[in-house]
Amino acid sequence: MNVLVTGGSGQLGSEIQANPHKKSCYYFTDINSLDICDVQAIRAFVQLNNIGIIVNCAAYTNVDKAEDDSVLATLINHTAVENLATVCKEHNLPLIHISTDYVFGGSKNTPYTETDPTTPLGVYGRTKLAGEQAIQQAGIEHLIIRTAWLYSLRFGHNFVKTIQRLSAERTELKVVFDQVGTPTNASDLADFIVQAVENLWYKGKREVYHFSNEGVCSWYDFAVTIVAQSGNDCKVLPCRSDEFPSKVTRPAYSVLDKTKLKKDFNYPIPHWRHSFNCYINCKLLN
Secondary structure (H helix, E strand, O other): OEEEEEOOOOHHHHHHHHOOOOOOEEEEEOOOOOOOOOHHHHHHHHHHOOEEEEEEOOOOOOHHHHOOOHHHHHHHHHHHHHHHHHHHHHHOOOEEEEEEHHHOOOOOOOOEOOOOOOOOOOHHHHHHHHHHHHHHHHOOOEEEEEEOOEEOOOOOOOHHHHHHHHHHHOOEEEEEOOOEEOOEEHHHHHHHHHHHHHOOOOOOOEEEEEOOOEOOEEHHHHHHHHHHHHOOOOEEEEEOHHHOOOOOOOOOEOOEOOHHHHHHHOOOOOEHHHHHHHHHHHHHHO
């Protein structure tokens, strides 16, 4: 089977490329090789390469910038997703789509389930939710996978790399303690996606699922762990979100309930500390 992975040069797409469990033929594209904002370009690519399933990792993810660039955010997070769903409908293809915890408002204090009301706080969350709805309205086989606090040490830009860099440059860092969620190793999510593709877990599915690592922490807790692992001589101090003014309010609580995914696919998910520590140790060994 031929698999199209859009957003192939991002941190998640790159982790899928690096995943050792792939058996099918994967085509990884980015804006330079396939413009998913152009529905005819998608049609041509799918037909030329006899694509059997699409995995969409492409997204506009700059939460703050989206407030001033809503047109582009909408184009990538909604219109492009609608284009992919349209082509999937035309060719009877399944679609695996990556979404976000930002579709929720973060006002709960218990983990969000897939059926909880969506109340996005900003342009990013609203456009990602619109993308989900476009897929659902297309009536195609799909897995919509919401994730949160995604990081990769090998690819892309993310919180882990930022804290590693800043803690090497400074003797003190302030990090918010009033935003709570679960760090998610992009390698773990990539492995689930590959398993879903190779084992045909999408067959007959029109479902939303949540995937993050297990456990709960604040950004402050995560930063303390990152600095400790880096060995940098930097003190991490907790602070409130209002000390870092932002154009958009971020969810205060982003913990996702993974019960449905774990039950439907009998899939174990590691704790965030275990996954992070293993990732760091493997990186050091290599």
